[in-house]
Structures are given as structure tokens and as C-alpha cells.
Amino acid sequence: MKNLEEIGKQALAAKYFLQTLPTLQKNEALKAVADELIIREKELIDANEKDLELGRENRMSEALLDRLTLTHERIAAMSEGLMQVADLDDPLGEVLDRTVRPNGLQITKLRVPFGVIGIIYESRPNVTADAFGLCFKTGNAVILKGGSDALNSNIAIINIIRDTLASKGIIEDAVQLITDTDRNTTLEFMKMNQYMDVLIPRGGAGLIRTVVENSTIPVIETGTGNCHIYIDEDADIMKVIPIVINAKTQRIGVCNACESLVIHENIVDRVLPALGKALIEKGVEIRGDESVRKVLPESVKVTEEDYGCEYLDYIISIKTVSSIEEAINHINHYSTGHSEAIITENDEHAQMFLHKIDSACVYVNASTRFTDGFEFGFGAEIGISTRKLHARGPMGLKELTTYKYNIVGTGQIRQ
Numbered sequence: 001m002k003n004l005e006e007i008g009k010q011a012l013a014a015k016y017f018l019q020t021l022p023t024l025q026k027n028e029a030l031k032a033v034a035d036e037l038i039i040r041e042k043e044l045i046d047a048n049e050k051d052l053e054l055g056r057e058n059r060m061s062e063a064l065l066d067r068l069t070l071t072h073e074r075i076a077a078m079s080e081g082l083m084q085v086a087d088l089d090d091p092l093g094e095v096l097d098r099t100v101r102p103n104g105l106q107i108t109k110l111r112v113p114f115g116v117i118g119i120i121y122e123s124r125p126n127v128t129a130d131a132f133g134l135c136f137k138t139g140n141a142v143i144l145k146g147g148s149d150a151l152n153s154n155i156a157i158i159n160i161i162r163d164t165l166a167s168k169g170i171i172e173d174a175v176q177l178i179t180d181t182d183r184n185t186t187l188e189f190m191k192m193n194q195y196m197d198v199l200i201p202r203g204g205a206g207l208i209r210t211v212v213e214n215s216t217i218p219v220i221e222t223g224t225g226n227c228h229i230y231i232d233e234d235a236d237i238m239k240v241i242p243i244v245i246n247a248k249t250q251r252i253g254v255c256n257a258c259e260s261l262v263i264h265e266n267i268v269d270r271v272l273p274a275l276g277k278a279l280i281e282k283g284v285e286i287r288g289d290e291s292v293r294k295v296l297p298e299s300v301k302v303t304e305e306d307y308g309c310e311y312l313d314y315i316i317s318i319k320t321v322s323s324i325e326e327a328i329n330h331i332n333h334y335s336t337g338h339s340e341a342i343i344t345e346n347d348e349h350a351q352m353f354l355h356k357i358d359s360a361c362v363y364v365n366a367s368t369r370f371t372d373g374f375e376f377g378f379g380a381e382i383g384i385s386t387r388k389l390h391a392r393g394p395m396g397l398k399e400l401t402t403y404k405y406n407i408v409g410t411g412q413i414r415q
Contacts, residue, residue: 007176008195009142011116014141014173019113021170023090026137032163033181034082037129040160041075048125055149063253063312066298067123068150078129081374088378091397092139100343106408111401113139114197118361119382120145120211122203125153132175132372134382138400141174143196144190147203148181155179190215198359200395202383205310220391220399222383224310225338227368232307232344233264237271239365240343241278247341247367249282250292253312255384256339256371260307262317262327268295268320284314289403291320308334324349328356335359337386339368360386361392 001012046068055065095315096111116142122126128144133343135142146154154177162172178189183201190199193216203209203226212259219268229247231240247258263272266386268291278297286292286299293299299318306317312386321327331340341363342353350364352381361371361384378396391399 002176003228004178004185004192007056007080007178008116008192010173011141011143011176014171015113015115016330018136018139018141019115019175023092025089025168025170026100026139027086029165029168029170030082030086030137032168033129033132034086035163036160036164037075037082037157039323040156041072043160044070044075044153044156045072047152050152051125053148058149061147061313064123064149065263066251067253068125068153070125074126076404077214077374078126081126081130083376084131085137085397090398091401092138098405103412104410105412108406108408109403110406111398112404114179114194116141116143116401117400118143118145118196118199118217120189120199120201120203120207122147122207124149127202128157128177129161131382132362133402134395134397136174138234138397140400141176143176143178143189145178145186151179152252159370169273176200185270187214188276188404190217193217196338200382204312220385221387222395223255224336225384225386226259226308226334226336227256227339227341227371228260228262228331228333228335229258229341229343229368230262230324231267231271232324232327232342232346232349233245233262233266233334234346234349235264235267235271235272235343236345237267240271241275243341243343243365243367244275245278245282247281247369248316250367250369250376251316252314253370255310257312258341259309259311259316260331260334261316263292263318263320264324264327264328265291265320265322268292272296272318273306277360282314284316286316286318287374288318289320292318306353310336325354328353332356332358338384339363339371341366341368361385 091111094111100108117135159176165172187336196217199215199217200220201208202222288299288304289301302317323342336360340357340359341362354362373394373396376394382395
């Protein structure tokens with residue numbers, strides 16, 4: 001097992017190799033890894049089953065087991081994500097600005113890699129492939145620290161990637177995985193600012209808080225998702241149930257799932273009986289205020305804590321409001337800044353919601369489940385940033401780059 005010092009030094013060496021790797025060679029390697037994931041699917045499934053067995057023994061929740069699981073379809077999606085990244089334009093070298101000063105100096109602002117990126121993440125093994133693909137395409141070396149519950153799956157994915165890179169004559173240390181599961185190793189990793197340029201946590205609130213509080217490396221937060229849907233008084237009732245059921249129940253353990261509903265009081269009696277029935281049929285526990293409980297007596301009394309909770313479970317909170325302004329204020333107060341949606345046929349209300357909601361992704365008449373790099377056309381994503389520096393929303397290729405200035409003169413000196 002490599003120690004962190006060794007991993008850091010190897011990442012530094014790899015970054016200089018990657019920064020000059022031609023786009024064509026990067027794309028060929030990405031497609032080769034994508035193919036190899038499919039070819040070695042059984043190896044991945046077998047490794048993943050070991051993690052699932054341990055998860056069941058440790059009484060992991062169904063939501064977390066779902067996040068951990070690799071299936072034929074999810075491996076195919078991992079492969080497709082890498083293929084998409086390969087097909088995207090290489091952002092490196094893009095000229096962001098170019099000026100000529102009065103003294104003749106030519107100043108060019110260029111997009112360049114960060115250098116070495118560290119990523120700490122939890123149960124989802126697909127993040128391993130996604131992170132590699134995005135970092136590799138952008139010329140960054142990456143050091144990964146996955147959760148212990150996905151260790152076997154992550155090792156299997158990394159072995160496939162490194163084997164494929166080696167077969168293409170590319171430095172294997174473009175991607176490295178920390179396999180030591182000791183908490184102190186993770187804390188030490190957060191302080192390797194002599195080797196890493198940026199650290200990205202991807203997981204629950206506890207992980208993100210730990211990284212933000214302990215890291216000496218600049219952090220890009222990929223935040224938790226207390227995502228809201230507001231059902232306006234001018235909503236098309238035919239759209240409500242499909243959108244809400246999709247947002248809440250398609251996958252409960254993801255950060256873009258709807259956790260909170262806000263409903264205008266004028267539409268409660270018309271929409272809530274059918275919506276409540278549909279949610280309950282999907283196994284969702286409803287926690288509502290007094291107005292909700294009058295319509296749905298089987299619902300549980302909501303608490304203040306519920307309004308701010310990312311359940312990652314078959315639970316949803318519902319709040320009734322008397323105006324769109326009250327809805328917006330409620331959402332902005334309890335939101336984690338991830339994704340919010342309004343269902344309405346009132347264009348004025350739609351525009352007000354888009355303008356005043358302070359989240360990374362704001363929707364009109366659509367499910368919050370679309371907040372995803374793949375769905376946005378970015379290919380794989382590194383996560384959803386809920387911060388405003390350096391990136392916001394789904395983080396694709398451009399969000400894993402920075403810029404520098406190239407200045408060309410003809411002998412100028414400053415007076």
C-alpha cells in the first residue's frame with residue numbers, strides 16, 4: 001500500500017505529463033477505458049457484490065445500497081459517460097480573452113488544468129470512473145479517496161483504468177486510489193496542499209462539513225440536496241403527479257431528488273388528494289402542516305427540522321403557503337442551494353421564481369432529477385456544486401480548469 005507522500009509525488013509527476021497530452025490521445029484512451037469497463041463487467045459485478053454483502057451485514061439503508069450497486073445498466077452508463085467526455089471539445093488551450101496594450105504587449109488569457117485534483121466521495125462507485133474521465137480530459141492528475149463501503153468496487157474500476165492507460169503508453173498515475181480506510185489517513189489527505197491544487201468532497205452533509213472544516217487545500221463543495229417543488233395556484237394539475245413522483249421516487253438516494261413540496265393553499269384541495277395517494281402508493285411517508293393533514297389525515301405532523309432535511313428516503317415534507325412570495329421565502333430559507341422547481345402555467349410567476357430563487361438550478365414545469373451532468377450534455381460530472389466559487393451546478397469539463405495569462409512582448413520595460 002502506497003503512503004500519501006508517495007501518492008502525492010507521483011501525482012505531481014503525472015500532472016506535467018498530462019498537461020501536454022494531445023487531445024486525440026486522450027480521447028482514444030477514454031474510449032479504450034469505456035470499452036474495457038464493458039469487457040470486464042463480470043469483474044466489476046463480482047467486486048461490487050462483496051461490497052453489497054458487507055453493506056447488508058452492516059444494515060446499510062436501501063437508499064445507500066442503491067447508490068452502491070453496480071448493474072449491467074449502470075456499468076453501461078459509466079462507459080457511455082466516458083464516451084461522451086471523449087466526444088466533447090477539449091477545453092484546454094481555449095482563448096478566453098486577448099488584448100494588445102498601448103505599449104505593444106500582447107496578453108492572452110488561456111484555459112489550463114488545475115494540476116492535481118483530490119476527490120473524497122462516498123458510496124457511489126460510478127464516481128470513480130466519472131472523476132477519472134473528467135480529470136483526464138482536462139489534463140489533471142487525480143487522487144481519489146472513496147468510501148470504505150465501496151472499496152472493492154473502486155479498486156476493480158481503478159485497476160481497469162490503470163491497465164488500459166498503461167496499454168496506451170500513458171502514465172498510470174494519472175489516477176490513483178487511496179485504499180487505506182483509516183479516518184486519520186483521510187484527515188491527512190485533506191492537508192496535502194503541497195501536492196494538490198483543489199479538493200472536491202462528494203457525499204453527505206457530514207462528509208462535506210468535515211472536509212470544509214479540516215482541509216488546508218482549496219475546496220469546491222458539492223453540496224447536499226434539500227430540493228423543493230412549488231405547486232403554484234396556477235399549476236396544470238395533469239403535470240403535477242408525474243413531475244413530483246419522478247422527482248421524489250425515481251431514485252430516492254440521490255442529491256437531486258425532491259425532498260420538500262410547497263403548495264399554494266388555493267390548489268391544495270384540488271391537487272393533494274390524488275398526489276397524496278400517488279405518493280403513498282409509492283411508499284412515501286408524508287409529513288405535512290395542518291392544512292395538509294386536513295386533506296391527508298394519514299400524514300405525519302411536520303416539524304421545523306423536516307423542512308430543512310435531506311431525507312434520502314421515502315419521506316417528503318409538505319408546506320402550504322398563501323402566495324408565491326411566501327413560497328420563495330420558504331424555499332430560500334430551507335434550501336441547500338441545489339435544485340428547485342415550480343409547476344405553473346403563469347408566466348409571470350415562472351419568471352419571478354426563476355429570478356428570485358437562489359439555487360444552482362431552477363426549473364419550470366420539470367423534475368429536479370435533471371440536475372445531472374449527463375442530462376445537461378456535459379457527459380459525466382464531478383458533482384453538483386452548491387457554492388458560488390469557483391463553480392456552480394453540474395461540474396463538467398470547464399469547471400475542472402482554471403486560466404493563466406501568456407504575455408508576449410518585443411523588449412518592453414516598465415517605466
